[in-house]
Amino acid sequence: MSTLKVHNLSVNIEDKTILNEFSLEVPAGEVHAIMGPNGSGKSTLSKALAAHPSYDVLGGTAELDGCNLIGMEPDEISRAGLFLAFQYPIEVPGVTIANFIRAAIQARMEDSKSFKAVDYYKELYQKMDDLGIDRKFTSRSLNDGFSGGEKKRCEILQMAMLDPKFCILDETDSGLDIDALRVVSAGVNSMRSAERGFLVITHYQRLLDYIVPDKVHVMWEGKIVRSGDKELATELESKGYDWIKEELAA
Amino acid sequence: MIQEKVQTKITPDFFSEDYFEKFASNHSWEPGWLADLRKESWERLREDQDFSLKDERWRFSPKSRLGYSHFESISDSSHSVKFNQASESSENIWDTVDNILLDNPDLISDFAEISGPNLGATESFHLTNTYFNNGFFIKVSGNPSQKLQLSIDHTCPQEGLVSFHKNYVVLDDFAEVTLIENFISENDTSQGGLSNLTHFKIGKGAKLNRILIQNMADGSSFHNLENFDLHANSTVVNVECFLGANQSRIETKGNLLQSGANFENFSFVSGRKEQLFDQRTEQHHLAPHCSSNLLSKNVLQEEAKSIFAGLIKVDSEAQETNALQTNRNLLLSKEAEADSLPGLEILANDVRCTHGATTSRLDQEELFYLLSRGIEKKSAESLISLGFIEEIIGKVQDEDLTQTIRDLVCNHFK
Numbered sequence: 244m245s246t247l248k249v250h251n252l253s254v255n256i257e258d259k260t261i262l263n264e265f266s267l268e269v270p271a272g273e274v275h276a277i278m279g280p281n282g283s284g285k286s287t288l289s290k291a292l293a294a295h296p297s298y299d300v301l302g303g304t305a306e307l308d309g310c311n312l313i314g315m316e317p318d319e320i321s322r323a324g325l326f327l328a329f330q331y332p333i334e335v336p337g338v339t340i341a342n343f344i345r346a347a348i349q350a351r352m353e354d355s356k357s358f359k360a361v362d363y364y365k366e367l368y369q370k371m372d373d374l375g376i377d378r379k380f381t382s383r384s385l386n387d388g389f390s391g392g393e394k395k396r397c398e399i400l401q402m403a404m405l406d407p408k409f410c411i412l413d414e415t416d417s418g419l420d421i422d423a424l425r426v427v428s429a430g431v432n433s434m435r436s437a438e439r440g441f442l443v444i445t446h447y448q449r450l451l452d453y454i455v456p457d458k459v460h461v462m463w464e465g466k467i468v469r470s471g472d473k474e475l476a477t478e479l480e481s482k483g484y485d486w487i488k489e490e491l492a493a
Numbered sequence: 494m495i496q497e498k499v500q501t502k503i504t505p506d507f508f509s510e511d512y513f514e515k516f517a518s519n520h521s522w523e524p525g526w527l528a529d530l531r532k533e534s535w536e537r538l539r540e541d542q543d544f545s546l547k548d549e550r551w552r553f554s555p556k557s558r559l560g561y562s563h564f565e566s567i568s569d570s571s572h573s574v575k576f577n578q579a580s581e582s583s584e585n586i587w588d589t590v591d592n593i594l595l596d597n598p599d600l601i602s603d604f605a606e607i608s609g610p611n612l613g614a615t616e617s618f619h620l621t622n623t624y625f626n627n628g629f630f631i632k633v634s635g636n637p638s639q640k641l642q643l644s645i646d647h648t649c650p651q652e653g654l655v656s657f658h659k660n661y662v663v664l665d666d667f668a669e670v671t672l673i674e675n676f677i678s679e680n681d682t683s684q685g686g687l688s689n690l691t692h693f694k695i696g697k698g699a700k701l702n703r704i705l706i707q708n709m710a711d712g713s714s715f716h717n718l719e720n721f722d723l724h725a726n727s728t729v730v731n732v733e734c735f736l737g738a739n740q741s742r743i744e745t746k747g748n749l750l751q752s753g754a755n756f757e758n759f760s761f762v763s764g765r766k767e768q769l770f771d772q773r774t775e776q777h778h779l780a781p782h783c784s785s786n787l788l789s790k791n792v793l794q795e796e797a798k799s800i801f802a803g804l805i806k807v808d809s810e811a812q813e814t815n816a817l818q819t820n821r822n823l824l825l826s827k828e829a830e831a832d833s834l835p836g837l838e839i840l841a842n843d844v845r846c847t848h849g850a851t852t853s854r855l856d857q858e859e860l861f862y863l864l865s866r867g868i869e870k871k872s873a874e875s876l877i878s879l880g881f882i883e884e885i886i887g888k889v890q891d892e893d894l895t896q897t898i899r900d901l902v903c904n905h906f907k
Binding site for chain 2: 293295296316317318320321322327329332333334335336337338342343344346347350351384401405
């Protein structure tokens with residue numbers, strides 16, 4: 244049972260405070276969505292939780308199953324069970340998808356020599372089929388020359404292969420057409436379980452039609468300013484973020 | 494520690510007149526043309542001792558590390574060249590130079606006057622011509638039904654000793670061969686020097702696919718000089734992988750002598766610790782309608798240093814030349830250093846020549862991406878580096894060999 248508990252997290256980037264005593268709890272088995280206008284700190288939250296070196300954590304905690312992720316190295320956090328699907332997946336020339344995921348799996352094994360290539364490829368191909376990714380992609384360089392949709396599918400493929408305890412999806416819907424959105428969402432939904440939590444960061448309600456959240460939070464200037472059920476996303480879509488801004492000003 | 498060893502200057506006995514006289518006497522059984530070659534090279538060596546410190550061909554190079562002053566003597570190289578794999582063929586000749594000189598010295602006499610790449614390592618060139626006591630000779634016939642593959646090991650001697658190898662590769666018109674050369678040390682104490690000089694004569698329409706893997710022990714020295722003469726419509730694809738030795742001087746020259754020749758020269762360096770890789774190349778276009786392509790990629794960790802100096806030279810007759818030259822360097826530490834000197838010298842007016850060099854540090858976003866998947870930092874650096882040089886490794890058309898090369902690179906990150 245993997246619960247993510249973020250408590251009073253404050254984060255700076257280049258001396259500017261982006262997250263200001265941010266708190267959030269996502270229990271195992273639930274999908275929470277964070278929405279908010281540009282610059283509200285959504286991506287900072289995801290990068291800070293994954294320990295991106297450009298983000299300075301000033302204070303607070305972020306516990307996954309009671310283990311405080313703050314202060315851990317990015318690779319340790321990943322192996323502790325947190326997966327971040329990137330908004331802009333990085334291109335890594337010359338490193339094939341198959342070798343990349345294999346290295347990530349072997350990093351999780353006590354004895355990397357016990358890795359069984361046949362089983363690995365069987366699972367990889369199955370998951371690629373599920374996500375509609377051509378098997379030839381295994382030998383292509385990671386994200387190199389991929390379309391936006393291919394990159395996002397590849398992120399979900401990695402997530403499925405690494406079987407994390409908790410997943411953060413950072414604007415996974417950006418750059419996706421309707422068909423790709425359906426496929427990617429189906430991939431995410433197939434991983435929903437009572438043991439695994441999800442934090443879905445998005446600008447648009449559209450994604451939440453496919454990945455139906457248990458809760459929706461609105462982020463504003465580095466804090467959660469409103470929480471509700473899926474209807475909150477619908478309301479935001481129709482009223483825009485100015486509605487929240489006016490309410491906060493009142 | 495390594496620096497101290499290198500800077501310990503002694504005068505090797507092979508620089509003395511007495512040593513040369515004794516060497517010549519011991520080789521009195523050799524044919525007269527060879528005795529003349531050794532004698533002439535010895536004299537040239539002595540004449541050229543006063544090298545100018547401002548020689549452009551040594552720019553950026555810590556020349557003292559690439560000299561011979563830290564060797565005490567010449568190794569008995571009788572077992573330092575070994576053919577370890579060859580496909581069956583009745584029409585082709587291959588053997589060690591020793592054996593060829595004993596059985597059929599005339600085969601080699603045609604090459605007595607051949608010059609080296611002449612890109613600066615004059616001392617290496619003259620010393621190797623004076624003292625070579627091993628090497629190999631390969632002559633491949635033009636029977637297109639026989640695609641020969643040969644694999645050869647060159648073994649580095651023990652600390653304090655140096656081996657001089659001279660090799661000849663002759664492809665008759667329309668011959669095809671794959672040649673794999675491994676430069677190795679038998680164990681960690683094989684920290685001597687290996688100077689290797691090779692002439693490639695590529696006949697009309699012939700195809701040479703050559704792979705060189707240098708993985709000698711830490712502390713050793715490597716000098717590799719090679720000269721490719723390409724005749725009409727011939728093709729050379731040369732892939733060189735440099736991983737070992739404490740210091741390496743590499744000179745590669747492709748002479749595109751006749752119309753339609755194609756010279757492709759690919760190399761990578763995987764350097765660490767205080768390794769030095771000093772690479773000089775020339776693509777010399779002497780005839781029209783030829784093409785050449787050079788790609789050199791270097792990955793440097795810790796305090797490793799690479800120097801790349803490449804020249805595309807196009808003579809006035811070499812119209813419609815198509816020549817490319819690219820050097821890319823990836824630095825994994827603040828202390829690593831890559832110097833790059835791309836150059837063009839074009840006398841023809843209808844050519845397409847491009848050259849370029851880039852040096853970059855490890856992309857922190859790329860590294861973070863790999864770390865965020867749980868891959869440890871050293872493994873992530875290894876993966877990114879392998880990805881960087883995969884473009885070169887991919888030129889090796891043998892799956893087992895490519896995996897061997899990848900494993901050797903990965904071992905550099907442990």
